[in-house]
Structures are given as C-alpha cells and as structure tokens.
Amino acid sequence: xxxxxxxxEYMLLFRGKQWDKGLSTQELQQVMDKVTAWAEGLQGHGKAxxxxxxxxxxxxxxxxxxxxVADGPFAESKEGIGGYxxxxxxxxxxxxxxxxxxxxxxxxxxxxxxxxxxxxxxxQRAKGRAGxxxxxxxxxxx
Amino acid sequence: MESNxxxxxxxxxxxxxxxxxxxxxxxxSDYLLLFRGNMWDRGLSPEQLQKVVSDWFxxxxxxxxxxxxxxxxxxxxxxxxxxxxxxxxVADGPFAESKEAVGGYxYLQVGDIDEAIxxxxxxxxxxxxxxxxxxxxxxxxxxxxxxxELSAGRVAEAxx
Amino acid sequence: xxxxxxxxxxxxxxxxxxxxxxxxRLQFAEDVVxxxxxxxxxxxxxxxxxxxxxxxxxxxxxNLALDLIRREKLFRDKEPEIVAFLDQWPSxxxxxxxxxxxxxxxxxxxxxxxxCCHPLIPQEAQTALALKTLCGFGxxxxxxxxxxxxxxxxxxxxxxxxxxxxxxxxxxxxxxxxLSSRLEGVLQTLYLLFNEGYKASSGDHLIKEELCQExxxxxxxxxxxxxxxxxRTHALVALMLLNxxxxxxxxxxxxNILRLxxxxxxxxxxxxxxxxxxxxxxxxxxxxxxxxxxxxxxAACHCAASDYESTDWSQILLLYDRLMELDDxxxxxxxxxxxxxNVHGPKAGIEAVEAIQNGSQLNSYYLLYAVLGxxxxxxxxxxxxxxxxRKALELTELTSEQLFLSKRLQDSEERNLRSVA
Numbered sequence: 001x002x003x004x005x006x007x008x009e010y011m012l013l014f015r016g017k018q019w020d021k022g023l024s025t026q027e028l029q030q031v032m033d034k035v036t037a038w039a040e041g042l043q044g045h046g047k048a049x050x051x052x053x054x055x056x057x058x059x060x061x062x063x064x065x066x067x068x069v070a071d072g073p074f075a076e077s078k079e080g081i082g083g084y085x086x087x088x089x090x091x092x093x094x095x096x097x098x099x100x101x102x103x104x105x106x107x108x109x110x111x112x113x114x115x116x117x118x119x120x121x122x123x124q125r126a127k128g129r130a131g132x133x134x135x136x137x138x139x140x141x142x
Numbered sequence: 143m144e145s146n147x148x149x150x151x152x153x154x155x156x157x158x159x160x161x162x163x164x165x166x167x168x169x170x171s172d173y174l175l176l177f178r179g180n181m182w183d184r185g186l187s188p189e190q191l192q193k194v195v196s197d198w199f200x201x202x203x204x205x206x207x208x209x210x211x212x213x214x215x216x217x218x219x220x221x222x223x224x225x226x227x228x229x230x231x232v233a234d235g236p237f238a239e240s241k242e243a244v245g246g247y248x249y250l251q252v253g254d255i256d257e258a259i260x261x262x263x264x265x266x267x268x269x270x271x272x273x274x275x276x277x278x279x280x281x282x283x284x285x286x287x288x289x290x291e292l293s294a295g296r297v298a299e300a301x302x
Numbered sequence: 303x304x305x306x307x308x309x310x311x312x313x314x315x316x317x318x319x320x321x322x323x324x325x326x327r328l329q330f331a332e333d334v335v336x337x338x339x340x341x342x343x344x345x346x347x348x349x350x351x352x353x354x355x356x357x358x359x360x361x362x363x364x365n366l367a368l369d370l371i372r373r374e375k376l377f378r379d380k381e382p383e384i385v386a387f388l389d390q391w392p393s394x395x396x397x398x399x400x401x402x403x404x405x406x407x408x409x410x411x412x413x414x415x416x417x418c419c420h421p422l423i424p425q426e427a428q429t430a431l432a433l434k435t436l437c438g439f440g441x442x443x444x445x446x447x448x449x450x451x452x453x454x455x456x457x458x459x460x461x462x463x464x465x466x467x468x469x470x471x472x473x474x475x476x477x478x479x480x481l482s483s484r485l486e487g488v489l490q491t492l493y494l495l496f497n498e499g500y501k502a503s504s505g506d507h508l509i510k511e512e513l514c515q516e517x518x519x520x521x522x523x524x525x526x527x528x529x530x531x532x533x534r535t536h537a538l539v540a541l542m543l544l545n546x547x548x549x550x551x552x553x554x555x556x557x558n559i560l561r562l563x564x565x566x567x568x569x570x571x572x573x574x575x576x577x578x579x580x581x582x583x584x585x586x587x588x589x590x591x592x593x594x595x596x597x598x599x600x601a602a603c604h605c606a607a608s609d610y611e612s613t614d615w616s617q618i619l620l621l622y623d624r625l626m627e628l629d630d631x632x633x634x635x636x637x638x639x640x641x642x643x644n645v646h647g648p649k650a651g652i653e654a655v656e657a658i659q660n661g662s663q664l665n666s667y668y669l670l671y672a673v674l675g676x677x678x679x680x681x682x683x684x685x686x687x688x689x690x691x692r693k694a695l696e697l698t699e700l701t702s703e704q705l706f707l708s709k710r711l712q713d714s715e716e717r718n719l720r721s722v723a
Contacts, residue, residue: 010221011215011217013244019285020285020288020289025289025292025293028285028288028289028292029289029290029293031289032285032286032289052172052279052280053279053280053285053286054174054277054278054279054280055277055278055279055280057255057278058255058275058276058277058278059255059259059262059275059276060273060274060275060276061259061262061263061265061268061273061274061275061276062268062271062272062273062274063268064268064269065263065268065269066259066262066263066264066265066268066274067263069259069263079242081176081244081275081277082285083280084174092221092222096222096224096229096232099222099224099229100224100228100229100230100232101228101229102229105224105225105226105227105228105229106227106228108225109225110223110224110225111223111224111225111229112221112222112223112224112235112236112244113221113222113223113224114217114218114220114221114244115217115218115221116215116216116217116218117215117216117217117218118215
C-alpha cells in the first residue's frame with residue numbers, strides 16, 4: 001500500500017530577482033513573445049494545466065492567529081515566486097526537461113520543479129463533500 | 143484583448159465558469175495561499191501534530207464548502223531546481239531546512255485580498271511558526287505589462 | 303480520529319521500531335516515528351483523514367525504516383533480517399485482529415519499559431524517557447508536567463539514552479533472579495509518574511490527568527504479562543485506580559480543592575473503582591505485603607464508603623500502622639495522624655503529630671500546619687488554629703491551596719471573634 005503517489009502533475013515555481021531589470025524594451029518584448037510561444041506550445045500538447053503569474057502585491061502572514069501581516073516585496077527577494085505552472089508529465093525527468101526548455105531561464109530565472117502529491121486509495125475523505133469548489137477545480141485542471 | 147501568455151485554457155474555463163455560477167453582482171478574484179516553511183512542524187509533539195492535522199483538514203473542508211477555495215495540494219518535499227541558459231543546471235532540491243520552502247498551496251476565490259488575508263490568518267500552522275504567503279493571481283504578468291506599456295510609449299513617441 | 307491517536311500510535315511504533323533498530327539506536331526509532339507523523343500533517347489536511355489512520359502511520363513508519371536501513375551503513379549486516387521482520391509486520395486492519403502480533407507489540411512495550419526503568423539510569427531521566435518513548439509525550443509537554451525547562455528535559459533524555467548505550471542494557475524482559483529487582487524499579491517509576499499526575503500542584507492540568515492514566519495503562523499492561531503478573535504489580539495498579547477514580551470529586555467547578563467530607567461521591571468513577579477492587583483481590587495472592595498493598599487498602603476503604611460518615615477509620619488506622627512498619631517516613635506518619643484523629647479525636651491527633659520521628663523534616667511542609675490547624679480548630683483553640691493556618695499559607699504558593707487555606711483561616715478567625723465576643 002503506497003501512502004504517497006505523484007499525480008503525474010508537477011508544479012513549476014518561477015523564481016527570479018528582478019530578472020527583467022536592465023533589459024531594453026525590445027528585448028523584453030522578445031522574451032515575452034518567446035515565453036508565450038513556449039506556454040502555448042505546451043497547452044497545445046496538453047502538457048500544461050493551470051498556470052499564472054503572481055501579482056507583485058501580496059502579503060506574508062505569520063505569528064499566532066496570523067497576527068503579523070507584512071507586505072512583500074516579492075520581486076526583490078531571492079525566494080520570491082513570480083509565477084507558477086502546473087504541468088502534466090510522465091515523471092520528474094520529463095517535467096525537468098520541459099522546464100529546461102523555458103526561454104526565461106536565460107535571464108536568470110530559476111525554476112523549481114515539485115511533484116504534486118495526490119490522493120491515493122489509502123485515503124478516504126472523512127466526510128463526503130462534493131461541492132461547487134471541487135467541481136471548479138476538477139474542471140480547471142481538466 | 144491581450145492574451146496572457148501563461149494563462150492556459152483551463153484558467154479561461156475557470157473564469158467562464160466563474161461568470162456562469164456567479165450570477166450575483168459580487169465578483170471574485172483569485173489568490174494563491176502558499177504555505178511556507180518546512181521546519182515548523184518538526185518539533186511538535188504527537189498530540190500537537192494531531193490537533194494541527196484535524197484543524198487544518200477542517201479548515202480546508204470548510205473553505206471548500208463555502209466556495210472560497212477551489213482546491214489545494216501538498217507538494218512533495220523534494221524536487222529539482224533548474225537554472226542557467228537552456229536549463230543546463232539541474233540541482234536536487236530544495237532540501238535545506240528553510241523558512242521559505244513551499245509545502246503546499248490553496249487556490250482561493252474571494253472578493254478581495256483582505257478576505258484572502260483573513261483566511262490566511264486562520265491557518266492552524268501559524269501558531270507553531272508556519273508562514274502563509276498570500277498572492278493575487280495576476281491576469282497578466284507584470285513584466286509583460288511593463289513591456290507593453292514601454293512599447294506603447296515608444297510608439298506614442300514615434301508618432302508624436 | 304480518536305483522542306490521543308497520534309500519541310498512542312507513536313508510543314507503539316517506537317517500541318516496535320526499537321526492536322528493529324536496537325535499543326542503543328533508540329533515537330532512530332523516535333526520529334522515524336516523528337517523521338511519520340509529520341508526513342501525516344503534510345498530506346492529510348488535503349487528502350482527508352485516512353480510513354485507518356493507525357495503519358497509514360504504521361505503513362509510513364515501515365517505509366521510512368526501510369529507507370533508513372538502506373541508507374545507513376550501520377545496519378548493513380542486519381539488513382536482511384530487518385527487512386524480513388518488516389515484511390512480516392502487518393500494517394493494515396488485519397493487524398488489529400492478529401493476536402500473535404498483538405503479543406509482539408505488548409512484549410516490545412514491556413522490553414522498552416524495563417529498559418527505560420533500569421535502576422542505573424537516574425530516576426528523573428527514567429521518568430522523562432518513559433514519558434517520551436512509552437507514552438508519546440513531547441519534550442515541551444513533559445517540561446510543563448514537571449515544571450521545568452525544555453532544555454532540562456532534553457538533557458535528561460540524552461543522559462538516559464547515553465546511559466543505555468554505556469551500560470549496554472539488553473533490550474529484553476528480564477528473567478530469573480534479575481526479574482524481581484528490575485520489576486521493583488519499574489513499579490517505582492510508574493508510582494512516581496502517577497504521583498506526579500496526582501499531585502494537586504500546578505502544572506498543566508490536562509497533562510497531569512493523562513500522566514495518571516498513562517501510569518495506570520502501563521501498570522495494567524505489566525500486570526497482564528507473565529513477568530509482571532505479581533501481587534505487588536496488582537497492588538500498585540489497584541492503588542492507582544482507586545485514587546484516580548476519585549479525582550473528579552477533588553475539586554469543585556472552579557478548581558478549588560474540596561476536603562474529603564465535602565466531596566461529591568457521585569462523581570467517583572465506579573468503573574475504575576471496580577477494576578481497582580479486582581486488582582486488589584489479585585494482589586492478595588501470596589504472602590507479600592508491600593507499601594503498595596497498604597496504600598491500595600487505604601484507598602479501598604475510602605472507595606467503599608458511600609459517604610464520609612461511613613468511612614471505616616479504624617480499618618484505615620490499622621493499615622497506616624502496618625504501613626508505618628514498612629515506611630515510617632514523616633509524611634506517612636502525618637497521614638496516619640489524620641486517621642488517629644478521626645478515630646480517637648483531635649487531641650490524640652495532635653499527640654500523634656508531635657510524636658512523629660524526624661518530624662523536623664516537615665517544618666517546611668504546609669500540610670503539617672494545615673493538619674494541626676484543623677485539629678486545633680476542632681478543639682476550639684481558635685488562636686492556635688489561626689497561627690497554624692497562617693504558617694501553612696506562608697509555605698504554599700499554589701493558588702488552589704492558598705484559597706483552600708484562606709477559607710480555613712477565615713473560618714477560624716470568625717469563630718475566634720465570636721468566642722471572645
């Protein structure tokens with residue numbers, strides 16, 4: 001009995017400290033075009049599921065009862081996450097290969113590739129909960 | 143209408159559904175709760191761990207029932223980090239005990255960031271040092287937006 | 303999920319894994335178990351609580367143990383036998399129905415109990431290690447129970463584990479000549495554990511209740527096993543049950559201490575009393591008479607009385623007399639004095655206190671003065687009562703006790719005023 005299995009889904013987390021600084025307008029446009037093409041290519045092959053850039057505003061909540069709410073800055077932090085993408089792949093190697101093909105790497109962005117843990121037969125929901133939300137998500141990743 | 147390069151059809155489907163289901167005037171926005179830190183749970187006693195597990199599960203279920211959370215997943219502890227031109231560097235990671243490591247996420251759909259923050263503050267792990275990052279899911283990448291604004295600016299100059 | 307599921311499973315898993323890794327590598331077992339619980343935290347909130355949480359934890363622990371064994375060179379030689387054992391270890395629902403495996407688990411727990419309670423390990427370290435590994439408490443929880451720092455507890459644990467390695471204590475249930483003295487050591491530690499929980503002193507109230515329950519649980523486990531199935535084990539278990547059964551009545555709804563005569567006996571746990579009486583019966587086998595027997599007997603007298611007035615104080619006094627023969631410590635003598643007063647009156651009680659050998663040891667013990675104050679009050683010597691209660695108040699810092707004593711003091715002061723009016 002396995003307690004953990006990967007879904008076949010991988011999360012790519014994009015991290016980069018102001019990677020676009022110093023680029024000319026033209027270069028910037030070129031990069032964005034390349035990245036767009038890359039993403040659309042993946043969608044075309046059914047490899048990409050959800051994926052979005054993350055807004056630079058945001059908050060960090062910590063402390064008992066979430067007493068501390070701090071502003072970013074996210075773009076400047078080394079660990080700041082600029083966006084994410086959920087991929088579908090056969091294994092971690094394939095997900096890594098896909099990540100390696102992203103043109104944004106050239107500009108110092110790093111991509112963290114993490115398998116998404118899934119439900120496996122050993123689990124069973126403690127109480128049934130169907131619901132809109134569940135349906136939304138399954139449609140979102142379909 | 144600009145297409146968001148990183149937005150894929152699934153998200154459009156999500157948005158569509160959002161419009162169909164939300165026939166009230168309240169609009170919702172998408173937020174990601176990123177659960178950061180892979181050390182805070184290490185020193186907890188079995189009793190404490192049991193409580194956090196129960197409370198966190200109940201929290202997640204409640205958010206889903208309320209229609210505020212579309213879902214969430216834990217991320218497997220270790221994966222790979224890709225960097226360098228053509229992704230020539232592939233390192234194992236992230237291993238290090240870190241306050242920043244992302245352990246999982248919730249995908250929220252709520253009215254505004256304040257609501258998302260209020261939800262984040264309910265995280266049962268906070269008591270023990272977990273950190274929750276709240277990020278708006280952007281319609282359009284900020285960098286791309288800047289690129290376009292700059293482009294538009296150039297065109298405007300050229301035609302002025 | 304059942305209450306304390308994680309804690310109970312953790313304790314069970316530690317004992318089984320210790321059998322695999324060896325007692326000198328106790329820390330590995332603890333680490334694997336901790337990691338298994340942490341894994342549950344990482345996934346269950348999203349996936350839901352598994353249908354059989356214990357089985358999930360067991361399977362995870364097995365997998366982690368296998369990983370560890372493969373990684374660590376130290377286990378290289380033993381790897382095949384360990385892997386074979388792990389294969390046999392059922393982790394699904396079937397395990398619960400397998401009596402053979404249940405016996406293995408029980409034996410594993412007893413081995414660990416005897417090891418933790420080895421007489422050459424400092425007593426404080428024994429109790430800390432027992433609470434951590436046998437009961438699944440965390441360092442912070444143990445620190446709270448003993449009103450000390452986490453660092454101090456961590457140190458005790460390290461010392462205990464190191465001592466086990468240094469002494470090369472074998473991981474087995476002692477047999478033959480050794481058994482008697484080793485058993486005594488275990489009983490001693492369980493008794494101390496129980497007392498820690500039973501004391502009305504401050505410290506986390508909930509944890510203290512659990513300490514009593516754990517001591518009883520471990521004692522009962524010991525009594526079921528051939529090696530532990532001795533009259534004195536039953537006597538200890540009886541003592542614990544017959545005292546713990548009456549705990550709910552000891553305080554009122556606000557946490558104030560109530561005297562025996564004020565306690566609501568309907569809140570006594572009759573099921574525990576019944577179990578205690580059974581064990582008391584078992585303890586009567588054979589010739590041995592230990593302090594545990596006598597203390598259990600005294601508790602039984604109280605439990606048998608339907609109200610305060612029906613208490614058989616003569617019998618209790620007889621038992622204290624016998625107890626004094628085995629243990630004439632001043633505290634026992636003080637308790638005996640209370641019995642004396644109940645049988646022969648407060649004047650005799652005071653005389654009994656004055657006659658206590660090494661009574662000076664009680665000079666800082668607030669109960670000495672509380673007891674004397676009570677006797678003096680009964681004799682209408684109100685000023686003497688007031689002096690004693692004041693002295694008692696000076697010596698205790700616990701709020702619940704202070705409130706209790708203040709009431710006694712106030713009462714005496716009022717009666718004093720009335721008597722001179």
